[in-house]
Amino acid sequence: MTFDRSLKIAPSILAADFAALGAECEAAEAQGADWMHLDVMDGHYVPNISFGPAICAALRPHIRKVMDVHLMIAPVDPYIEAFAQAGADFITAHVEAGPHVHRTLQAIRAAGCKAGVALNPGTPAEAVADLLDEVDLLLPMSVNPGFGGQKFIQTVVPKIRKLRDMVGDRPIHIQVDGGIDPSTAPLVAEAGADVLVAGSAVFGKGSVDAPEGYGDAMRAIREACA
């Protein structure tokens, strides 16, 4: 199958109604979401706690498309199998989260998942230069991880360009996460990102009872990038 470098929108359920997560995932997909982004936070690597593998497993039957799990946890390795068992398609770990990133990425692939590596806004693109053979996805963060609804950090734009050059023809997705909305999306898409994570810009615009707002929000992002 040819590698899909077209623009994809991955709503982050961090901004969804936690009391109705299954219905929220179904609503977002019905309204045009390409991937579903699940933010796992441990209160240690980041100063917030969200949910773990049990919630991901419970959501799997409600997600027909790509289940994209963003791990903001340290350590990572002891939990890879649990997220793979939960049904993750992509598992992304932070390059800053441990000393043996190669081992982590290889373990993700060995567990049958696609492997992603995330970089915090203060981490240079070069930090992943020696990892390109081990990854299916690069995630330069456009906010410091831990919370939704933060302001987009502009320095991610030249970093995306640099990562795009480094990737060349390799089948590696470039995902961006944090503060993505119709005003910031075109900047990152033009720089070379193909997967745009958006939390508040999608789930903040509707509800399970009024899901058309999600569709309008995703259309606005796509149109801004066209």
Ligand SMILES: O=C(CO)[C@@H](O)[C@H](O)COP(=O)(O)O
């Ligand atoms: O990983 C994270 C935050 O750490 C994200 O996935 C957020 O959930 C994005 O939220 P918005 O900035 O789009 O509201």
Ligand SMILES: [Fe+2]
């Ligand atoms: Fe995320």
